[in-house]
Amino acid sequence: MVRREAEITVIGGGVVGLATAFGLLRAGRRVRVLDGADSDLRASQGNFGLVWLQGKGAGFAPYAQLSRDAVALWPDFAAEVQEASGIDLALxxxxxxxxxxxxxxxxxxxxxxxxxxxxxxxxxxxxxxxxxxxxxxxxxxxxxxxxxxxxxxxxHVNPLRLLRGLRVAVTALGGEIVQGAKVEKVTPVASGFEMALENGSRLDAPRVVLCAGLGAAPLAAQLGFATRVRxxxxxxxxxxxxxxxxxxxxxxxxxxxxxxxxxxxxxxxxxxxxxxxxxxxxxxxxxxxxxxxxxxxxxxxxxxxxxxxxSPDGYPVYTRSAAHPAAAMVTCHSGVTLAAFHGTKLADWLEDTAAAPDLEAFDEHRFALSASA
Missing domain, CATH: 3.30.9.10 (D-Amino Acid Oxidase, subunit A, domain 2)
Structure with missing residues (x-):
């Protein structure tokens, strides 16, 4: 069955995907999150739970600035998630x-x-x-x-409470989380994108944000992204x-x-x-x-x-597909530290508002520039 309710579909139900969905819901968007199979390699269920600034971006100033912004946003972000979910994140x-x-x-x-x-x-x-x-x-x-x-x-924060709190909060704000929805193929179509799931069902989406972590590699290529995670x-x-x-x-x-x-x-x-x-x-x-x-x-x-x-250089990637502008990709290894940014300011970048943060330094074109240098 083809569903058309959501304006934006977030592929990936880990901390990065859920925080991104939370921010988009706060911005008034109708959001669907596709969470993959239980057997997927899930960074969100095995991380250390640090909200950490020391040493981050010592060799890359934009990352230092981004990390500093994120740790400053954490108290209010944690309070918002707790208010929406009723779950104390133990920040x-x-x-x-x-x-x-x-x-x-x-x-x-x-x-x-x-x-x-x-x-x-x-x-x-x-x-x-x-x-x-x-x-x-x-x-x-x-x-x-x-x-x-x-x-x-x-x-630091309790990472499992963060994951659970975001799930409950996304649902409480009107978002839809589809469990066991592993995306096998994304096909650009006139209305946006059509997604074929492992369970045989198909969904469509006007806009897509790829936050699938280690599962992003095959889908990234289908959406025209060059980034390859490891x-x-x-x-x-x-x-x-x-x-x-x-x-x-x-x-x-x-x-x-x-x-x-x-x-x-x-x-x-x-x-x-x-x-x-x-x-x-x-x-x-x-x-x-x-x-x-x-x-x-x-x-x-x-x-x-x-x-x-x-990512290839270890820093976050925030990028839009040159071939398919309605698709964006978000990937990073500091999903807990950056969750507060993803759950608040990132929505302005995704929506391209006047308040959008400058994330040009994190675009994937840096990998092509490095390869040609």
Missing amino acids: DQSGGYEFFTEADEFSAFKADLEAQEATLGNRFSHEVIPGDDLRRSFPEIGPGVVGATFCPLDG AQRGELLITEKLETRLPFLSSTIRQVDEGGLQIGGTKAEVGPDDRETREMMAGLAQHAVTVLPALADVRVLRAWGALRVM
Whole structure:
């Protein structure tokens, strides 16, 4: 059956797609979200939940600006999602640390933060803390930590509550979410686009926003996009719940609101393989114990691998199809940090209003320019 109710169809029901749909609904559009199969590679169900600014865009000023805008939007965005859904996202933006056990890495990251501050000016602040000074504030930090950096703008959220909250909020605002709607083919037609789903049904859409993460590659080509995403694996550990709260948040060790610790930070270019590995798990455990020796006695309950969605240069892509202007593509690996931007300001860009943010630096033409340089 062909359905015509929605003005805009968002392909992809993860955090990026749902936040984008939320923003379009706030802007008064009629929106349908097509959520794929349960077996799809879903970055939204395995991420670390960070709302993070430190180090982002050190080598690419537009990304530093975008990330700064996003973290500033998060408090109001979280409140809006909670109001619409009734779900507390457990947002905490009280600042975060990056811990370093290697002097060279510490020095390199300090340079990154200096570059970031040169771009952002008074919109960014950070501290560089030598190891001994850090242990005076946090005696539990191990002697193997050579130093840390701190940014008061960093924080985290419960990522599964964010995903659920966005689903409920999109529905509450009048959006339609179609479950099990994996799109196999998109065909441009006079009225917009016709989509063939894996289950045999067909839908049409005047406008399409492709937010399908790792599932975007075949559909992107059909819509005339040049961007090809790749998978990057990250692995995580979850510990038992602790009675006491950690006195800090870091990008590799965070305590979730339910009490357990989430330990992560690995990167591996292994293609669409989300299996955990003993070597990486051992490295995560060793890092955690080096930072906090007391964790040696804490039990690990679960471990898994999850896939990040990476563009060719690692930065977000916001682009419209030159061949089919009614199609747009949105992809990034910082879906949680950027969710507040996607759920608010991105709608102005998609609608091409006077208030549209300047996202020219994130257009996919940069890949063609790089290839010809």
